[in-house]
Amino acid sequence: MSRNGNPGPRCAALVGPYLSGKTTLLESILSITGATTRKGTMKDGNTVGDASVESRARKMSVELNVGTTEYLGDKWTFIDCPGSIELIQETVNALAVVDCAVVVYEPSTERALTLAPLLKYLDDREIPYVLFVNKMDVAAQSVRDVLESIQAISSRPLVLRQVPIRDGDKLTGYVDLVSERAYRYKQGQASDLISIPESITGEEREARQKLLESLADFDDQLLEKLLEEAVPPPAEIYEQLSKDLAQGLIIPVMFGAAEHDNGVRRLLKLLRHEVPPASVTAERHGIAATGEPLVQVFKTFHASHTGKLSVARVWRGPIADGATLGDKRIGALLSMLGGQVKKLAKTVAGDIVALGRMDEVKTGAILTASGKPPADVSSWPAPLTPVFTLAIVPENRADEVKLTGALQRLGEEDPSVSYLQSAETRELLLRGQGEIHLQIALDKLRNRYNVSAKAARPSVPYKETIRKPVSQHGRFKRQTGGHGMFGDVHIDIKPVPRGGGFQFNEKVVGGSVPRNFIPAVEAGVREFLDAGPLGFPVVDVAVTLTDGQYHTVDSNEMSFKLAARVAMSEGMPKCEPVLLEPIVKVEIDVPNDFTNKVHSLISTRRGQILGYVPREGWSGWDTVQAHMPQSEIHDLIVELRSLTQGVGTFHATFDHLQELTGRLADQVIQSQKEKAAVAHA
Ligand SMILES: Nc1nc2c(ncn2[C@@H]2O[C@H](COP(=O)(O)OP(=O)(O)OP(=O)(O)O)[C@@H](O)[C@H]2O)c(=O)[nH]1
Numbered sequence: 001m002s003r004n005g006n007p008g009p010r011c012a013a014l015v016g017p018y019l020s021g022k023t024t025l026l027e028s029i030l031s032i033t034g035a036t037t038r039k040g041t042m043k044d045g046n047t048v049g050d051a052s053v054e055s056r057a058r059k060m061s062v063e064l065n066v067g068t069t070e071y072l073g074d075k076w077t078f079i080d081c082p083g084s085i086e087l088i089q090e091t092v093n094a095l096a097v098v099d100c101a102v103v104v105y106e107p108s109t110e111r112a113l114t115l116a117p118l119l120k121y122l123d124d125r126e127i128p129y130v131l132f133v134n135k136m137d138v139a140a141q142s143v144r145d146v147l148e149s150i151q152a153i154s155s156r157p158l159v160l161r162q163v164p165i166r167d168g169d170k171l172t173g174y175v176d177l178v179s180e181r182a183y184r185y186k187q188g189q190a191s192d193l194i195s196i197p198e199s200i201t202g203e204e205r206e207a208r209q210k211l212l213e214s215l216a217d218f219d220d221q222l223l224e225k226l227l228e229e230a231v232p233p234p235a236e237i238y239e240q241l242s243k244d245l246a247q248g249l250i251i252p253v254m255f256g257a258a259e260h261d262n263g264v265r266r267l268l269k270l271l272r273h274e275v276p277p278a279s280v281t282a283e284r285h286g287i288a289a290t291g292e293p294l295v296q297v298f299k300t301f302h303a304s305h306t307g308k309l310s311v312a313r314v315w316r317g318p319i320a321d322g323a324t325l326g327d328k329r330i331g332a333l334l335s336m337l338g339g340q341v342k343k344l345a346k347t348v349a350g351d352i353v354a355l356g357r358m359d360e361v362k363t364g365a366i367l368t369a370s371g372k373p374p375a376d377v378s379s380w381p382a383p384l385t386p387v388f389t390l391a392i393v394p395e396n397r398a399d400e401v402k403l404t405g406a407l408q409r410l411g412e413e414d415p416s417v418s419y420l421q422s423a424e425t426r427e428l429l430l431r432g433q434g435e436i437h438l439q440i441a442l443d444k445l446r447n448r449y450n451v452s453a454k455a456a457r458p459s460v461p462y463k464e465t466i467r468k469p470v471s472q473h474g475r476f477k478r479q480t481g482g483h484g485m486f487g488d489v490h491i492d493i494k495p496v497p498r499g500g501g502f503q504f505n506e507k508v509v510g511g512s513v514p515r516n517f518i519p520a521v522e523a524g525v526r527e528f529l530d531a532g533p534l535g536f537p538v539v540d541v542a543v544t545l546t547d548g549q550y551h552t553v554d555s556n557e558m559s560f561k562l563a564a565r566v567a568m569s570e571g572m573p574k575c576e577p578v579l580l581e582p583i584v585k586v587e588i589d590v591p592n593d594f595t596n597k598v599h600s601l602i603s604t605r606r607g608q609i610l611g612y613v614p615r616e617g618w619s620g621w622d623t624v625q626a627h628m629p630q631s632e633i634h635d636l637i638v639e640l641r642s643l644t645q646g647v648g649t650f651h652a653t654f655d656h657l658q659e660l661t662g663r664l665a666d667q668v669i670q671s672q673k674e675k676a677a678v679a680h681a
């Protein structure tokens with residue numbers, strides 16, 4: 001893009017680790033660009049972003065904030081994403097539509113690892129990004145050291161664009177390495193131009209040379225100039241910088257302090273000059289710049305005052321208020337500033353707009369004027385795999401339907417929240433990315449949908465089986481006045497190999513049990529197997545009906561079903577029942593510095609390590625494979641994260657059932673008995 005051409009509306013995501021200052025940066029940007037007249041702070045709880053009750057209460061972002069503004073005649077939308085690793089779906093979805101990301105990071109050398117998954121995500125998808133080292137007002141480490149620690153985990157070269165000017169410990173300004181101009185920060189205002197302090201000229205020259213050399217790696221002409229020791233003019237350098245950013249070759253690095261607006265104007269200028277226009281981004285996603293109007297929804301809000309809002313990137317415009325997209329009429333066309341919306345008459349390519357009342361439209365949907373989807377568009381990111389689950393029940397029984405309705409909307413707003421009715425334990429399971437994530441979901445249920453739900457650790461679907469065969473007689477007989485009931489069976493109960501399930505056979509000869517009653521015997525046996533002697537569903541048994549007796553008048557299906565139950569309840573306890581616990585296969589992904597720690601984590605949780613391999617596509621990471629009891633992985637993610645600076649992940653799939661005996665088994669059986677007693681009380 002030429003520096004003078006009109007790029008149209010552009011969009012950047014503010015991303016990065018938890019509490020690095022993204023929402024503060026958004027606030028600073030909105031105030032500097034005049035979108036707001038009074039700047040708020042996180043401390044005072046009056047920022048444009050994070051206006052929801054859940055955010056304010058926690059002093060953290062719980063979902064993305066969208067702010068549209070104008071800077072020096074260019075339209076910009078900033079999407080401020082929550083930094084918590086548990087809320088990363090918002091970042092993933094925002095990154096699918098933005099022209100560029102601003103990775104906001106605290107000046108620390110110890111925490112570079114926390115950036116690794118994000119930087120890899122950006123690298124893999126060739127998303128241009130700028131690194132903004134924030135909180136430089138309280139930085140304890142030098143920019144150079146911070147940069148070095150990040151470079152170690154980044155596959156693209158980081159190019160420092162400024163060098164700091166300090167007064168003692170305090171950062172007072174910077175020298176811009178392209179223009180070679182020095183600036184002194186001024187609170188709440190544009191920085192003052194000053195002359196380069198002599199004390200840093202050496203450092204400045206060195207850093208500038210490094211910047212030029214990084215650029216020369218991607219441009220032969222520049223390389224020749226450098227070899228001839230000629231000084232390239234700034235215009236040429238700027239052009240090269242934009243090209244390299246757009247092509248994802250380099251990562252520009254800026255610094256400042258969002259809380260004091262330091263370095264934010266400079267960051268905005270860089271974005272203005274170097275971020276590619278929406279058409280380039282659209283192309284990256286396989287969307288041609290020309291064609292009928294086309295938008296893509298990346299976020300859904302259900303707000304009480306506006307109803308459903310589908311926030312979308314306009315890849316191709318124009319679209320007027322009241323237009324239809326396919327068979328859907330746009331209820332309202334709105335621009336967003338945090339929780340506030342403003343009506344728009346028209347929207348053009350590059351804009352971020354909220355579409356009002358598009359009831360059936362889902363996050364990720366592509367809407368076109370004709371309703372026909374375009375071919376070859378990159379697929380929308382899949383919802384993250386759940387790593388943490390809670391069992392929930394509405395506090396008020398009458399709210400059951402309301403609860404599932406609300407959960408569905410919650411899932412529309414945040415695709416990484418899902419719910420599931422467990423067929424095995426009959427519990428309603430709420431699944432997501434961690435404890436805080438699900439706490440936020442429960443808060444939203446209460447605050448926004450007026451349903452309170454209690455949450456607990458989900459039950460483990462234990463089963464039981466038997467170790468010994470037994471032959472058992474069972475009779476059901478009742479004589480009351482006229483018609484009585486009579487059924488009599490002999491059955492063999494025996495264990496079958498693990499995974500064999502349930503088998504029913506019959507070897508009745510001579511009609512001792514009439515044919516038409518045999519299915520009733522099977523039904524009686526099956527009914528009993530729902531809860532065996534230990535209280536759990538019984539698996540891996542075979543029951544054979546061998547003999548029996550009947551009565552021509554009193555026998556009926558019910559009598560035989562009950563006789564079978566009698567035989568089972570008397571026979572099964574003699575078969576040495578044993579508890580079976582579900583074992584899952586887990587794959588844990590961690591940087592290989594942590595592999596040993598993960599091994600001990602698995603062992604302390606009764607796991608069996610199967611081995612480890614290099615994580616596919618991730619240099620310096622391992623995937624550790626293990627078998628672990630399902631009961632041990634409920635909060636595995638919590639411990640894994642605290643062990644690995646938050647970057648470790650895992651996924652688990654059911655593998656097999658395994659006998660559990662001893663103290664642990666006794667506890668499980670005891671608590672199941674108590675549960676049953678409560679249920680019957
Ligand atoms: N000293 C200093 N503190 C800052 C600066 N920017 C933000 N903070 C503080 O850092 C804390 C976190 O700021 P936020 O803006 O909420 O950070 P965030 O990245 O949006 O946090 P999440 O969205 O929850 O990940 C707040 O207490 C801010 O006041 C800065 O430039 N300097």
Ligand SMILES: [Mg+2]
Nearest residue numbers: 022023061082
């Ligand atoms: Mg935030």
